[in-house]
């Protein structure tokens with residue numbers, strides 16, 4: 083394999099697409115082969131990897147096409163997938179390498195391990211878990227992809243799936259909070275890049291684990307590192323824990 087690799091950018095004119103473009107410009111081992119947005123048909127044969135920050139629907143369509151032709155590898159950062167769309171991405175990953183993550187930052191991927199550790203040790207009968215996130219006013223999906231990953235880590239710490247533990251949204255007058263559930267809340271305001279807090283609360287004390295993204299170039303750099311990693315992988319569905327070498331064998 084040549085040291086030079088060819089990258090496509092999906093969602094190129096978007097906030098993340100532009101950040102990815104800048105992150106790629108800083109590297110001397112990358113050629114940006116194609117850039118595309120909604121309604122444009124890219125020549126995927128020009129790419130070793132496509133970095134995709136678009137929409138869940140667009141990412142599923144791209145994954146389907148890439149899988150049908152046996153490449154390129156994909157790095158998918160879009161969020162807001164339905165369970166059926168999750169399955170479509172997993173199906174495509176039987177044919178090509180896909181690195182998918184709701185957050186490409188090192189800090190959040192460290193936080194995931196801390197949350198799982200805490201959830202495993204703090205008894206669900208005594209400790210409630212609540213996940214709060216804040217993002218810019220243009221973000222359309224909630225809870226954020228990162229909040230859901232943190233929720234999955236908390237659920238895994240308790241040996242369960244998030245789908246079984248997720249609290250319905252609190253709104254109006256309802257029943258008291260059910261023991262062992264994981265709650266989510268979201269803020270959309272101004273230009274907030276990305277704030278995530280996981281709160282563990284007992285009757286006597288509160289433990290708070292949190293992450294703040296200061297600039298979205300953070301996510302772009304992580305996605306570019308994932309692209310460099312993905313281009314030499316066989317088919318499979320990977321995430322940033324794999325790229326960073328955090329996954330235990």
Ligand SMILES: NC(=O)C1=CN([C@@H]2O[C@H](COP(=O)(O)OP(=O)(O)OC[C@H]3O[C@@H](n4cnc5c(N)ncnc54)[C@H](OP(=O)(O)O)[C@@H]3O)[C@@H](O)[C@H]2O)C=CC1
Nearest residue numbers: 093095096097098119120136140159160161184185186301
């Ligand atoms: N995993 C992570 O670390 C991060 C994930 N994200 C996620 O990435 C996604 C994009 O975020 P952001 O850049 O802020 O959003 P933007 O709305 O700024 O950009 C989305 C881009 O995708 C384009 N697009 C829409 N449909 C298609 C399509 N079919 N094919 C190719 N491109 C398409 C849009 O084009 P047009 O304007 O022409 O419609 C637009 O340029 C969101 O889901 C967000 O949650 C964001 C930050 C970090």
Ligand SMILES: O=C(O)C1=N[C@H](C(=O)O)C[C@H](O)C1
Nearest residue numbers: 161184185221226227228276
């Ligand atoms: O839309 C965004 O901006 C972000 N989306 C991701 C998410 O849904 O978690 C990651 C990051 O927080 C920014």
